[in-house]
Amino acid sequence: MNRLALANLRSVHLCLILQLTLTLFGCGKNNLEKTFDDYQQRLANVLDTPFVDTSFSNPQAHSLTLPSTTLRYPSIRELTTTIEVPLIDVKQFFALDRCDVNVLIAQRNTPLGRTQLPSVRYIYEHKMLASLARCSKLMPKHRANLNQWISQKQTVLPFVWANLVQTSKETINAFSNNSAFISSVSATDIQQTQSALTYLLHLKTTPQAPISAKELERNLEQLAKIHLPAKTWRTQALMAKELTSTTTWLKQQPLFEQCPNGQASQQITYLKNVFTLFFIEKIQPVGSDLNRVHYTLSPLYKTLSEQTELHTSFRRLLNEQNTTSFSAYQRAMKEHVLFWQQLFKHCSISPHT
Template identity: 55%
Template sequence: MFTRFTTVLALIIAMVGCGRNDISHTINQYQERIANVLDTPFNAPMPTTTSVSLVYPSKRLLVNVITPPQLDVKQFFALKKCDLNLLIAQRNTPLGRTQPPSVRYLYEREVVESLSRCKVLMPEYSALLDDWLEHKLAALPLAWANLIQTSDETINAFSNNSDFFDSASSTELHTTKSALSYLLDANSQLRTASNSQELESYLSQLSKSHLPAKTWRTQSVIREELNRTTLWLQKQDLHEQCEDGQPSQKVKYLKNVFTLFFIEKIQPIGSELNRVHYALSPFYQKLSAESNLALSFRHFIDAQGDKGFSAYQQAIKSHVQFWQTLFKQCNMSPTSLNSR
């Protein structure tokens, strides 16, 4: 009974492991099968970088310190006619001093709204309130930047290293787009203070799916492993397997391996990666161009987003072109190939 239990447990663990690392496992099988056909060990050099793990910029270095304006006790008590003094008091509690970025962002917006109301209720303090309002309006973009780049939810969405990608449902893609759109709009639309429940809901959805991180990790492993595979194949002198333009048995086997693994398993994931990237790319471009965000964060988004995707596409293209050239030399009709 114990032996049966441990066997079943091992199978479950193996299945879970393969499911979570499906694309990596598939490419490794692809490499092994090619090597077996050629009776040559697959000994391509490992990549010089480990970009499969998304290395997010240091959170400590991303935090913008927001300095509050100086206000003496007399001025504080003079504000009793409006709700501003209540906000100040809440901020100075132990809980208020440790607000997460989302709560702090909403607090800063509430202060701006409160200052506008106080100017109407207390015109005799308009000079003080105008100075304070100017200070808070200047600080609001910094609070927004902290929300975007230092929230636990957004860090998880952009750098979660636990999953690879195989496909995205229409719901998953829609919620990710909606969340990113909402967060970007929050910086440009100073209306009434955002709804806390709404903001937290979008952050939660973004973190739960972590679709950017999944697609970025997947395109990284495909890029690195296909580049390794293509370089290794180029050293095998396979043109010698097509004497007088006729394919040898090995080349015929290679075509079957190529079809089974690349065409039927890897390429469909690539098509899904393309679909998701083109849907999310406008948001990545806006984030990487936003001057209020830290340069290291913007470089991270750009490197993983458009630049990472271009490098992934080039790896796909180079790999497909290798097989197209070989099949043409061997007078074999290529299987449906798409280098994009």
């Protein structure tokens, strides 16, 4: 094979790789973003008018604050609660030789123990409470000190839990990952996310229940892997923005004039086909998935937001996404559907015909 043929073969190979890459990644756009682009462009093509996002130049629309598709998570420094550690002198430490609490104390004071992950720290504090309770029974001579430490540990445990929920890398990923939107949601993803959030809340409400470190890490990993809260929050923000801009633009077009005597023109018929192809068949199913996820997880977000040990900024994030942002999406969806219903009624056509 000569050099020219080899160069041509390499060129073909490179083109195939590039084509496959563009197919897989959609030129850098998510499927939902591309669907909205195509929807708006096809509407513009039918009307022979450029699509321009004028929703924010309209004073009425401008007064509506639409959520952002970029999730901004509070800083770890802001969210982290400093946990007060009870002081114990050397004499008290060695007096606990009949109890495993001194082993836990020694572990905590190693370099590794002083830099525990939030999940490891929660497991440690939980073990410490159980150990102190056993020691209190075994060593009545030291019961006063031990019970005092138990009381201190019980007081701080909810704040250790708050650090687990707010500052674990897995939960940060679940609540703030900016890499994806919903395209379709499996029942398994919803169930696993619901189960993981329920598990974290269960830790708070039943602090005496036994804990498996393996189970805790598994639930955290599920949240991080699926990151369903972040995907749904970004999706509802994108839907609110694009539906609002599309509806605003459509209202600026003289579409109702194209149905003389209540009869649809050919152009309106073409618009109906575009509406069916993109909104009914592609956008609305995403909205159905979004609603399904929201109504399943919303009670858990609400319960989390009511836990006063969690930082105000974290609770505000949950409330904004669970109520304000979702309401903005619902409003945009309702207004878009209402516009088409009014147009189709005026033109005596059905979107299903």
